[in-house]
Amino acid sequence: MNDSPLDGLDARDIALAYLGFGTAGILGGELLLSVVLGVPPAPEAQLAKGLAFVAVSTAFVWALVARKDRRIERQQASIRSSLDQLRTVVAASPVPIIAVTTEGRVTRWNDAATETFGWEREEVLGERLPYSASEDGENSESTEEIIRRTIAEDGLSNVAVKRQRANGDLGEFRLSTAVVRDADGEVLEIVGVFVDVTAQQRRERRLREFEQAVEQAGHAIYLTTPGAEITYVNPAFEETTGYDAAEAVGEPASILSSSEMPQTYYERLWRVVQSGETWQERIIDRRKGGELYTAIQTIAPIESNGDIDGYVAIQSDITESELTRQRLGVLNRMFRHNLRNRMNVIEGYAELIRQNDAAITDEELADAAGAIVEAAGNLASLSEKAQTVSEALESEGAPRRVSTLIEDAVSGGESTYPEATIRTDIGTGLHARVDSRVGAALDELITNALKHGGETVHIDVCRTEDDDSKLLVRVADDGPGIPDEEWRVIKRGEETPLEHGTGIGLWLVHWVVKKAGGSMELEPSPLGGAAVTLRLPVGSERPRTWFPSDE
The missing domain is CATH 1.10.287 (Helix Hairpins)
Incomplete structure (x- = not known):
């Protein structure tokens, strides 16, 4: 004017x-x-x-x-x-700049606003702001409230707001505003500058979640510099090693060294991680108090733009499980060896008694000697089966055709029970490969069906309907079936004084199938007896680590 x-x-x-x-x-x-x-x-x-x-x-x-x-x-x-x-x-600004009247009608809208919010300039000029505040009630001040506060406070700085984009996505922003007045001090427009922090907020939330996960992890975790100086330890590290964070941070990772590992171990470790690969091996380290502990240790490089900024190490303390396995291994070998030797002695003496002249004339004595021979044979058989379990669980599985495993198991059953009838229907699973250790489970199922069931066994193999990566192997018989209480023990994974199995056969099947990554179910057999169905993974993936003592 x-x-x-x-x-x-x-x-x-x-x-x-x-x-x-x-x-x-x-x-x-x-x-x-x-x-x-x-x-x-x-x-x-x-x-x-x-x-x-x-x-x-x-x-x-x-x-x-x-x-x-x-x-x-x-x-x-x-x-x-x-x-x-x-x-x-304003037009070239990489951040959205928007100006509105006191009524909230748009007077300025730059290209960055279009790119960020999704509306074109022609759609919004002269109209009310198209976006809406978040509906979650947090950091979602309305446009009217922002305008009122801007005029009252003569501008706002770095206010956290959430605004909905044209595609419906919710964005998180930092908003700063200013008031443009005329010569008489009247408000002409409100200018707002938005900084999109959606990705940053998402990264910060992920970082907080990661920090919480590391802090609450049950495994010892620590970070180091490229030179192996410890920069962070989590609470599980403190509990496992005995060093608190103040004692460990700034120290070399070698404070855990026990001198039990050969120098070549560490040389190989460094070659692997410095090449950018991940290292995973068993290690014996030393706690602060001097006690040795065994752990599965994984060390991975932390890389940025192709450079290694440091390393993250994770330790799973397996000291107790290692001792348990050692104890079980020793007891198992002693049990099998001594039991087999003693049963051979008992069986030999019992046979001498049964063949003695007195036993020939004394029917009761002959029956008692025969019972001793049979019991000794059963116990010797139990020892052999325990050895089969041990060998199956301690060996490394390899992919093998399921048809071959079944043929071997059927051949063994027919040689032991030549009068039995064993029918196989392999169908679509003919060329599938499963863990080779499943063969021991098939041997046991077929032998058990022929020994305690009837004279007919049917074996069916097919793919599962819901998962093509799984194979079903069903062994059905026409015998009396498996007692419910014995099956409940297997499914529960442990025996009690009041409820326990009658033998080791089903345990062998359960352990082998589980270690192979599969499962087993019991159902009525079309033949009138019991049918055990094995659900097995197909392929050559490495079986997961599992031990019967975990049950």
Whole structure:
């Protein structure tokens, strides 16, 4: 708005107007005095002086006004240039810049706002802001509230807000606002600058979740520099090693060294991790108090832009499980060896008694000797089966055709029970491969079915309907079936004094199948007896670590 009517005139117009008014004033005044009041006319010399003064004054006014116009023009040019630069900066800004009226109608909307929120400039100019605040009640101030606070506080800084984009996604932003006023102090518009922190907030949340997971992990975890200086340990590390964080951080990882591992172990370890690979091996380390402990240790490099910034190490303390396995191994071998030897002795003496002349004439003595021989044979068989279990569980499985495993198991059953009928229907599973240790389970199922069931065994193999990576092997018989209490013991995974199995056969099947990554189920047999179905993974994946003592 112009301050006066003269603001629209340039220097020449003002000078001419000044000259006209001055000349008219002198001549008009002289005429008025002489005509109306009868005053004698002024001398021509005085009139000339007056007109000359007006002319000089006019030139002076023209010079002043022209100077003012040039200064104003320069200021206006500078303002226009600044506004052009500001528009360019706003348009090219990598962050969304949006301006609205006090009613919330959009007056400015740059390209970054379009890229961030999804609406085009033509869609929003003159309209109310299209996005809405978060509906979760957190960090979701409405546009009206932001405008009110901006005017009241003359701008806001770094306010956390959530706004919905055109595609419906919710974004998280840091918003700073400013007030643009006119010369009278009236609010023209509110300018807001948005910084999109959605990805940053997501990363921070993931980092917090990761930190919580590491802090609460049951395995000892520690981080090191590339030179193996410890920079972080979690609570499980403190519990496992006996070193608290203040004692361990800043120390070399070698504080855990027990001198039980050969130097070649560490040389191989460093070659692997420095090449960017992950190392996983068993290690014997030493706690702060001097006790040795055994752990499965995994060390992986922490890389950034191809450079190794450090390492993360995870230790699973297996000291107790190692001792348990050693104890069980020793007891198992002693049991099998001593039991087999003693049973051979008992069986030998019992056979001598049964063949003695007295036993031949004494029927009760002969029956007792026969019972001893049979019991000794059963116990010897139990020892052999225990050895089969041990060998199956301690050996490394390898992929093998299920048809081959079944053929071997059937051949063994037919040689032991030549009068039995064994039918196989392998079907679509003919070429599938499973863990080779499953062969021991098939041997046991077929032998058990022929020994305690009837004379007919059917073996069916097919793919599962719901998972093509699994294979079903069903062994069905026409015998009396498996007692429910014995099956409950197997499914529960442990025996009690009141509820226990009658033998080791089903345990062998359960352990072998589970170690092979499968499972087994009991169901009625179409033949009238029991059917045990094995669900086995197909392929050559490495079986997972599992031990019967975990049950």
